[in-house]
Amino acid sequence: MSIDLSQFFEVFFEESFEGLDAMEAELLNLVPxxxxxxxxxxxxxxxxSIKGGSGTFGFNSVSDFTHVLETLLDQIRxxxxxLTAEHVNLLLKAVDCLRALLSALQAEQDPNLEDAIALRIKFEEILGVNQSGATKVAAEKQPAQPEFNTYQIDFKPHHHxxxxxxxxxxxxxxxxxLGDLETLAFHNELPDITDLSADDCFLSWRFFLNTVKDESAIREIFEWVExxxxxxxxxxxxLFAEQQQATIEEPAVENIESSPEVAEVAEVVAVNPSKKAATAKVTTPAAAESTSIRVGIDKVDSLINMVGELVITQAMLSQIGEQEITETTIASLQEGLAQxxxxxxxxxxxVMRIRMLPISFVFSRFPRLVRDISQKLNKQVELKLxxxxxxxxxxxxEKISDPMVHLVRNSLDHGLETVEQRIAAxxxxxxxxxxxxxxxxxxxVIEIMDDGQGLNTEKIKKKAIANGLVTEADELDADEINELIFMPGFSTADEVSDISGRGxxxxxxxxNIQSLNGSVEVSSAAGVGxxxxxxxxxxxxILDGQLVRVAKHTYIIPLISIVESLQIDISKVSRVGKDLDVLRLRDEYIPILRLYTIFNHQGAIETLDKTLLVVVESDNQKIGLLVDDLLSQQQVVIKSLEANYQKVDGVSGATILGDGRVSLIVDISGLIKLSGLRKPGSQELIIESKASLEAS
Amino acid sequence: MISAHSEVDSKIMLEQAQGVKQFLTFFMADEEYGVDILTVQEIRSWEEITEIPNAPDYLKGVINLRGTIVPILDLRLRFGLSAIDYGPLTVVIVVKVYFEQNSKIMGVVVDAVSDVYSIAEHDAKTVPNFTDSENSEFVAGLVNVGEKMVALLDLKKTMDI
Known part of the structure; x- marks a missing residue:
């Protein structure tokens, strides 16, 4: 008879979070x-609906809190x-608070009620509720000294x-x-069995409830049936509680025995705590929300269509397979294979498209972020998505969200000027x-643009010199200076605020972006943004790869990191130090890494003019990889080497080529490390080589 | 049906009670070695392999095992024995090795496969520790099968690379 409500929890949480998102979005649109x-x-x-749902599932902390919120909204409605700006702010805070409460409940932890209570007091101040509300808050605040009250509740449902x-x-x-409950059931209205309609309710009840909660908590339970x-x-x-309990004990027991329905009630009441314990054990992992994905029905439909076509092709091929092999069957076999x-x-x-979600999932958190930060910084900001x-x-x-938050914060904090500065400019x-x-x-490609003051190249350079990242003598153009902000330990903010500036x-x-095989760049114009x-x-x-041959081995270089591929003009190559060759390419000096040396392969072509150079870029440093030959370009499916083996230096993974062979994917930044070329963080080696070249 | 099941079950239970396990044995440099047959995934012939740069010499490379990348070890080189040219009898035994936290699928190249024996575990003798050969650490125990001696491999140690 009783339904295990816990099976609906996940749906409830999902819907509530969606509801909160909707509330937040709408609140941000509200102009008092x-x-x-x-x-x-x-x-x-x-x-x-959050209130209703949480009430149904017994999350009283949520439903109580939502109640005051709802009352305020109702009055505004x-x-x-x-509606005042203060209301909007308060409501936004309430949304945060509810989200925290629900997340705690979802993770089956006890929610932290402090914020909720503080916020609720504020709401109640606005609403001007009576003293009882305040005492209730006080009672909740100090659960150590609960005040027990006994309520007599008469509940007489109508027949329908x-x-x-x-x-x-x-x-x-x-x-x-809510507390200790004594139940009395009255069945005196029960008609004769012949007249009894099972769809009608003839029972009524009297409860004695000994509880710390106040009347409104009880009222809420009966809210839907008022x-x-x-x-x-x-x-x-x-005071009377004990006494009354004693007096009612006898008839209560008698009643319970005489009325099967109430007996069941008693059972339910008794069973409830243990059931609660059981649900607590069936823990949904905290990461539950990220394990499921909502897929548009159109995507599923197109998938089904393709599987249908696949089945037809398979049928066609197996039909050909049963025929005798002749010229014509071979032709149609080839056709079938192409199909x-x-x-x-x-x-x-x-299938890949199923994993694809619109980026609005990330973008949607920014209106709120921008609003909060701009208020804190006292700037006026318009966000355009x-x-x-x-x-x-x-x-x-999931992984791009944090870096983006960081960049947007930076734009707001460092990029945009204050209102006065903007007017002055x-x-x-x-x-x-x-x-x-x-x-x-x-x-x-994701762009984060602001129309602020732009990067202050002078300041950045000074800071970089102070931090020892570059020296006074280095001649850097504006772009190179701007790139410095991506160096470890770099921050130009004069004051560390809680928004940015910790370097x-x-x-x-x-x-983070590079770990996703991506890149980030900055361009800036002073005063423009x-x-x-x-x-x-x-x-x-999946990765777009360039297949290259080194001796008899095939490697894959991610296409995204390739700048260009060229034949080496031997006259432009100079030897620096003992064994480093540097190619002068236009106005840059590119160190040449011989893949066969780094990977220790025998039998590769060693003379520079008979090989090819693939110029790649990583960590803002360009290097040339010496390969025997360029093969095809193709998309490759990335497979892990670590699953059954271990991390290999200079290799980011493996893939399986069309002929079934395994090929390794080159990890450019790993290669640089492996080759002993220093990272751009200490550019000595490169700069040294430049200096020696210019001297010669 | 139930009785057939229980017959098989009881046989297995009996064998388990006696600590009897089945071992796949193979030859390497004229010695016979054994691995628990339950760890063996499949036996393949030697095929072209993709080398891993800068790997130890006993790691021959990786192969594509139905979409999974599987490393292959040469057991001779792992044991510090002299390498031989791979011939038609050379096989790759693909095993699943259970480590503390995870399990890995790996392959070993051996000279040839031999047989499957049922061996009671308590029959296995520990390796005499006066041998100063470093390979003794890879051997979990020695058993006599008829006239022959079979060395049971400690896969976890052998494959811990």
């Missing part, structure tokens, strides 16, 4: 004084109260109660959760931050 009724209604509905879909049993078990039952709640006081290749490729693309429907692999999406007092996402080739930022941002450009592969599972 010119609010749109429909917007307020949307917020109200979201709050209301009905025009009894003017069951038809409204309400079940007294649940209310009774909820009551039992119109379908006579309910009276009276306080009998704490199969086509199907497989389509299917692969479709473009290309929200651009799709991106889910894993990439003759700009629009409202600063603009634009997030733009779009596809370019096999990559997704652990940009290098981490770059590293700066743009950060993040480039990411669409997916982590």
């Amino acid at each position: 004084g010119e609010e749109d009724l429909e917007t307020i209604n949307t917020i109200f509905r979201a709050a209301h 009905e025009g009894k109260r003017e 109660l069951f038809k409204t879909g309400n079940e007294p049993l649940y209310m009774i078990s909820e009551l039992a959760e 119109d379908d039952a006579d309910i009276s709640i009276t306080l009998c006081g704490g 199969l290749a086509h199907n497989t490729r389509d299917l692969q693309e479709s 473009l290309g929200e429907q651009t799709e991106l692999d889910k894993t990439v999406m 003759g700009k629009d007092p409202v600063g603009k931050v634009t997030l733009n996402a779009f596809h370019q080739g096999g990559n997704i 652990v930022g940009m290098d981490v941002v770059r590293r 700066s743009t950060f450009t993040i480039r990411l592969p669409l997916t982590l599972a």
